[in-house]
Amino acid sequence: MKRQTLAALIASAFVMSACGQQAAEKPAEPAQASAAEQSAQNQEPQGELPVIDAVMTHAPEVPPPLDRDHAAKVVVKIEVVEKVMQMADGVDYKYWTFGGDVPGQFIRVREGDQVEVQFSNRPDSTVPHNIDFHAATGPGGGAAASFTAPGHTSTFSFKALQPGLYIYHCATAPVGMHIANGMYGLILVEPKEGLPKVDKEFYVVQGDFYTKGQYGERGLQPFDMEKAIKEQPDYVVFNGHVGAIAGDNALKAKVGETVRMYVGNGGPNLVSSFHVIGEIFDNVHVEGGDLINKNIQTTLIPAGGAAIVDFKLDVPGSYTLVDHSIFRAFNKGALGQLVVEGDEDKAVFSGKISDTVYQPEGGAIQTVPLTASEAQRVEEGPAKATNKEEQIKLGKAVYEANCLACHQASGQGVEGAFPPLAKSDYLAADTKRGIHAILRGVSGKITVNGKEYNSVMPSVALNDDQAANVLTYILNSWGNNGGQVSPAEVAAERNAK
Numbered sequence: 025m026k027r028q029t030l031a032a033l034i035a036s037a038f039v040m041s042a043c044g045q046q047a048a049e050k051p052a053e054p055a056q057a058s059a060a061e062q063s064a065q066n067q068e069p070q071g072e073l074p075v076i077d078a079v080m081t082h083a084p085e086v087p088p089p090l091d092r093d094h095a096a097k098v099v100v101k102i103e104v105v106e107k108v109m110q111m112a113d114g115v116d117y118k119y120w121t122f123g124g125d126v127p128g129q130f131i132r133v134r135e136g137d138q139v140e141v142q143f144s145n146r147p148d149s150t151v152p153h154n155i156d157f158h159a160a161t162g163p164g165g166g167a168a169a170s171f172t173a174p175g176h177t178s179t180f181s182f183k184a185l186q187p188g189l190y191i192y193h194c195a196t197a198p199v200g201m202h203i204a205n206g207m208y209g210l211i212l213v214e215p216k217e218g219l220p221k222v223d224k225e226f227y228v229v230q231g232d233f234y235t236k237g238q239y240g241e242r243g244l245q246p247f248d249m250e251k252a253i254k255e256q257p258d259y260v261v262f263n264g265h266v267g268a269i270a271g272d273n274a275l276k277a278k279v280g281e282t283v284r285m286y287v288g289n290g291g292p293n294l295v296s297s298f299h300v301i302g303e304i305f306d307n308v309h310v311e312g313g314d315l316i317n318k319n320i321q322t323t324l325i326p327a328g329g330a331a332i333v334d335f336k337l338d339v340p341g342s343y344t345l346v347d348h349s350i351f352r353a354f355n356k357g358a359l360g361q362l363v364v365e366g367d368e369d370k371a372v373f374s375g376k377i378s379d380t381v382y383q384p385e386g387g388a389i390q391t392v393p394l395t396a397s398e399a400q401r402v403e404e405g406p407a408k409a410t411n412k413e414e415q416i417k418l419g420k421a422v423y424e425a426n427c428l429a430c431h432q433a434s435g436q437g438v439e440g441a442f443p444p445l446a447k448s449d450y451l452a453a454d455t456k457r458g459i460h461a462i463l464r465g466v467s468g469k470i471t472v473n474g475k476e477y478n479s480v481m482p483s484v485a486l487n488d489d490q491a492a493n494v495l496t497y498i499l500n501s502w503g504n505n506g507g508q509v510s511p512a513e514v515a516a517e518r519n520a521k
């Protein structure tokens with residue numbers, strides 16, 4: 025798929041695109057069911073459900089409406105694929121995906137369906153993954169039930185009890201990193217009576233991305249955890265890439281048609297102020313639920329949330345989808361297009377289409393000088409531990425903030441994924457391994473307490489004091505042999521080649 029530069033998108037954002045590419049016709053027909061049939065279905069025994077494979081589509085396509093008046097067991101097959109794709113023109117990123125692209129495939133089921141999820145993590149994946157369905161009722165939305173090491177498949181099922189449009193996402197530690205790498209998508213649980221018929225349906229999910237280089241910096245850009253924590257994305261995009269639904273990839277429709285958009289927000293951080301420039305949403309399923317609001321200009325879509333919007337197209341032109349937190353649209357990529365062809369209606373709109381020019385304002389960051397005493401406090405840094413007990417106390421906080429998500433509260437780890445730090449023979453054999461793990465990360469095959477692990481631990485950006493304290497805490501916890509690591513030892517390893 026050809027992606028375009030943001031500059032090119034902005035240039036074409038307000039003008040009618042002349043390209044002739046046609047979007048697939050997708051007339052939408054609601055499922056019809058009488059009240060009597062519906063109440064009969066409510067009592068339908070699970071064992072007798074017909075089994076069907078879910079029709080799943082990549083964005084911006086939406087599977088056709090369900091033409092069913094009964095519940096079914098719907099089999100949803102999801103494959104996790106880690107792969108490098110284009111974020112923007114000349115910018116590559118290693119995405120973690122459900123099904124090979126961002127967002128993951130659209131899943132459409134019916135209220136009352138039994139959803140069986142067959143969740144596979146490709147053998148060439150570097151880390152385990154799982155899936156949390158916001159449409160599921162049960163612990164973690166299936167996160168633990170679907171936790172899957174590379175080269176394995178997990179199966180679990182849930183009943184789609186409540187209709188609505190729901191996000192699904194990966195919830196493997198570090199959760200923020202998995203979501204930031206693109207692990208999210210939408211599942212629609214159609215109400216039993218179906219949704220009103222429209223002419224076209226589209227699938228759009230916003231997400232924010234954090235790269236080492238700033239916006240547009242070329243080459244393969246690694247994920248930047250620090251920016252993610254600060255919630256300062258370099259990219260805010262629809263459907264995973266700058267230009268995924270703009271320019272040559274714009275959504276297409278015709279005057280007179282009704283359009284429904286299933287819009288999600290994967291986050292991980294930002295809330296979307298979703299707006300289509302030049303249109304008013306006739307109906308908004310607020311937050312993807314039953315509440316329908318009418319005549320809406322901009323609808324809020326929380327991170328980990330969704331909305332269903334629909335509108336009728338009265339006049340032709342290019343309608344720009346944006347996050348109306350507007351720097352995101354014009355400086356970070358949150359820009360899509362719906363190109364509408366057909367006859368003018370001068371009464372609705374006089375026909376003058378304006379062309380705006382984007383002028384960068386310059387991004388120099390300003391600072392305010394500190395007083396001499398403030399500067400000295402900054403220079404001194406936080407209070408340091410003066411003995412082993414203080415190291416252990418400070419180290420516990422470092423552990424909880426930086427290691428617990430993977431190695432677990434009592435250092436017990438997760439079999440097949442995160443090795444234990446409690447009574448780890450691997451660590452006990454050489455304390456320096458702990459220092460190396462923090463400074464450089466760990467990858468490749470290692471054996472801990474007789475069990476093999478072949479995963480990746482990212483390096484953790486701790487200073488010498490934090491690293492010394494967390495390791496001293498670990499050595500003196502959970503039945504480990506004791507010991508102490510000093511900041512000087514960490515510094516020596518940091519400087520060693």
Ligand SMILES: [Cu+2]
Pocket residue numbers: 120152153154194195196202207
């Ligand atoms: Cu994941």
